[in-house]
Amino acid sequence: MEQVGYDAVRRRARGGAESATPRLPLDGTREEILRRHLPLVRRVVQRLAARKPPHIETDDLVSWGIVGLLDAIAKYDAKKEASFSTYAQFRIRGAILDHLRSLDWVPRSVRQKASLIEKVSHRLEGTLGRPPVEEEIAAELGVSLDAYQGLLTKVGEMSLFSLEDLGFGAGEERFSFERALEEGDADPLGTLLTRERVAIVAQAIGRLPERERTVVTLYYHEELTMKEVGGVLGLTESRVSQLHSQAVLRMKGYLGELFRPAAPEA
Incomplete structure (x- = not known):
């Protein structure tokens, strides 16, 4: 395979475009915010599902991820440096990992x-x-x-x-x-x-x-x-x-x- 530098690989991964998530306050009810960000839960689960224990269902990961998303909605401070999307991803992933840790598998x-x-x-x-x-x-x-x-x-x-x-x-x-x-x-x-x-x-x-x-x-x-x-x-x-x-x-x-x-x- 042709050797490519990091910047070239990064552009290839992004399709040649750069993007940034604006830091905006959360608008809407908790249910509306939850519904808008459910795809984020699925994205995190997709990244973890390939390495989950075989006896754990993907739906379980989704459920635990939703718990993390609700926690993010409750605790997010728009004045913080991280965007909500970034903050929520860590809370979602953290909730899933906490449950997996508790299983000690x-x-x-x-x-x-x-x-x-x-x-x-x-x-x-x-x-x-x-x-x-x-x-x-x-x-x-x-x-x-x-x-x-x-x-x-x-x-x-x-x-x-x-x-x-x-x-x-x-x-x-x-x-x-x-x-x-x-x-x-x-x-x-x-x-x-x-x-x-x-x-x-x-x-x-x-x-x-x-x-x-x-x-x-x-x-x-x-x-x-x-x-x-x-x-x-x-x-x-x-x-x-x-x-x-x-x-x-x-x-x-x-x-x-x-x-x-x-x-x-x-």
Whole structure:
């Protein structure tokens, strides 16, 4: 496939056009606002449905998403920096993820594999001075490339495994994108800290290898589905999922190092 830069890929994903969502106050009754934004719920569900547990119905995701939309309608402040559409997407996704978390369906072995890949990748990057390629990570794990990519596929099947759910820090200092949207404008200092931390996340994205960075950008910023990202990049949906998993694991390593609590002095 012809190699293209990020800007060209971004234009291709957008069909050559740029768009922005205006920040407007909410007009109409709660029922009218809910009805107008139901397509947004379906869009979020579409992005999550491919990675949901097999025993969970898509209609369940829609129901949980509507709960999140109602919460967004009740709590949205038009003076905040985010548009309602952006704010609602996080609340909708957050409500769905909260329900999935409560089911605790992800096998411990999958969580352990994700943690191991994260640590190995981060350690190799420190040794090599650059992001390790898949073959190097596989060799360090003592598995074949196919086996390593199979592990990435299993990790990608975790519905909770996403950049939007990427939190770092601990306790009251724990940061997440959902918390940033909800609390970032609570006070000037809080706003400053939120912007600084979001800037750190942006820097972490910038450290990713180009193809992984493009996957992350198209999936989160351009809001394409995994299948649509694959269409833009000439990759299968499963391969995009693997690259997404690898990118998030790299970022967890970057951010974990920055926000790991300092060891107590002797």
